[in-house]
Amino acid sequence: MERLSIQKALTDQHKEFKSHVANFRKNSKYNDVNNVINSLVSIHGEDKEIIITEQLVREVLEFPDDENSSTGFPERMVKGCMLRMGYSGPLNKANYLKACFTKP
Template identity: 85%
Template sequence: MYDEESDVITSIVSINGEDKEIIITEQLVREVLEFPDDENSPTGFPERMVKGCMLRMGYSGP
């Protein structure tokens, strides 16, 4: 669920049968993707790369 006020995504996931709350922030995404914090930082990826990542994660939609 996306919370516009705090600008975070919250999700409940099951890990080894135990439900855990995961909170995703912009800062976390920037750290994981290694985006530097300057104005010339990339903000997107090529469609082919995104589709490849989604397929590897098991997503089979369009």
């Protein structure tokens, strides 16, 4: 795991509230022109616009920005990681289902 540039994204744990996530999703829109996500959220009764860019995600998750950083992973490694995380569904499908993960 230490070799992966996405280790922090996979291992960081933080608290999130379902109501906050639901409110963000309900009000969010993807802007094709600028490649950003805009959402209007209420903070202490005041509406504020939240803008999420690719650069912001890279900073928060500490993704490396050099051109030699991997952007894809071998299929065998992905399937092995899924099994180690307790995934019990079919591994050859295009989508992995959240319900097939064992609870931690």
